[in-house]
Amino acid sequence: MDVRGSALWERVDVAHLAVLRELAEHGSVTAVARATTMSPSAVSQRLATLQRRLGVVLVERAGRGVRLTDAGRALAGIAASVSTALAAAEAEWQDYRGGVAGTVRLATFHSAGELLVPGLLDRLAAVPDILLETFDEDVSQDDFAGLTADYDIVVAHRSDDVLAPARGPVEVRPLLREPLDVALPLGHPLAGRSRVAPADVIDEDWIVPPAEFPLDRVLTAIAAQAGSPARVVRRTTHLPLMEKLVARGHGIALLPRHTTRDRAEGRLVLVPLADLRAGRVIEALMRPDRAARRAVQVVLDALVDEAAPYAA
Missing domain, CATH: 1.10.10.10 (Winged helix-like DNA-binding domain superfamily/Winged helix DNA-binding domain)
Structure with missing residues (x-):
């Protein structure tokens, strides 16, 4: 033919x-x-x-x-x-028929899920015909865009001191910037400070995520400013484990302020960094065809609203 x-x-x-x-x-x-x-x-x-x-x-x-x-x-x-x-x-x-329905697959890295998903589910209770499925995905910051092939919305993070990685035809919706603080045991000599400089903490034992995660990239910036390499004694992506290790005096860490603040009381101290912009940018990534779905738009709007108090 x-x-x-x-x-x-x-x-x-x-x-x-x-x-x-x-x-x-x-x-x-x-x-x-x-x-x-x-x-x-x-x-x-x-x-x-x-x-x-x-x-x-x-x-x-x-x-x-x-x-x-x-x-x-x-x-x-x-x-x-x-x-x-x-x-x-x-x-x-x-929109013409006056209703919205469908299943939306949302992938979040662990601490963003902890921060945003409970309130997101509360908000979506008003839209019972949308089924939200949630998944845990924690990868290096350059690999989040690839997850959009499998999920409708991917909540990603990246350090805010670098340009956003190349993502191809992926739509990006900013959610919030979360400051990163130095986590210290309660009895640490620096625990009473209002701020600490890179030179004050560079010689400590550090507990950090794997390389290419935003928290690790900030530690690299701390080392560069202090003019000395960081001594990494433990690596993990599990923030509650990092908190426990810090609380028991096994090292110090960079931890996200909003996620850690409630659990820190009586266990460890969060001290902001001086002379260095330390934070991570949290964003929602989507393929354009997924972003055009009405159910995805409703979930995304609710996610933005849930993040708004932390973005201020």
Whole structure:
């Protein structure tokens, strides 16, 4: 069949386009199958059907997997635009019908979930037809954008002393900036200070997250300003564990002020840093087609409202 003269939309199915777009996001047929709850053979069949209808090669073998050709990447970009337009149309239709419903998948790193999710659920109780599913995802700050392939909203953090990482076609909604304070045991000689400078604390034993997490990047800035390397004795992403270790005198740490403040009383002291802007920026990341969904917009607005008191 000669398909060269027929319009694109006469030859393709939106569902087939969606599979191609997911392949561009996830990188493998197996990953697409997992994300779409389809079988790998069904994913491959849809890709084969799309290629046959268009009469052009969209994917090619690459080792044990496949990769998009130039034509495949071009059509995947079109597929993203189509998905966004369809989501926007569905949002308008829900507005017309006077209701909003759907499932929204929200991924947060641990301390942001602790800070924001309980109040978010309180707010969403007024919208019972929206089902919010929450997931824990704590990765290095440059890897949060990749999670938008699997979730509708990804709450990410990054240190505020660096430019935002390259994120590709991802929408970003600022939520808040959270200061980072130096956490000290109650009996520490510096615990009574109103502020501490990098030179005051650089020689301490430090408890920090893995490299490339915002808290660790701030410690790097402290070391640079003090002109001496930090002595790291323990690494963990679990903030409650960091708090317990500090409280028992096993080191000091950088901890987020709003998240830690309530648990710090009677256990440890939070002291702001002097001469250094120390904080993390918390943002919501979304693929454009997900951001266009009405249910996602409702959850996002509620998330922004929940973060507002901390953003002031």
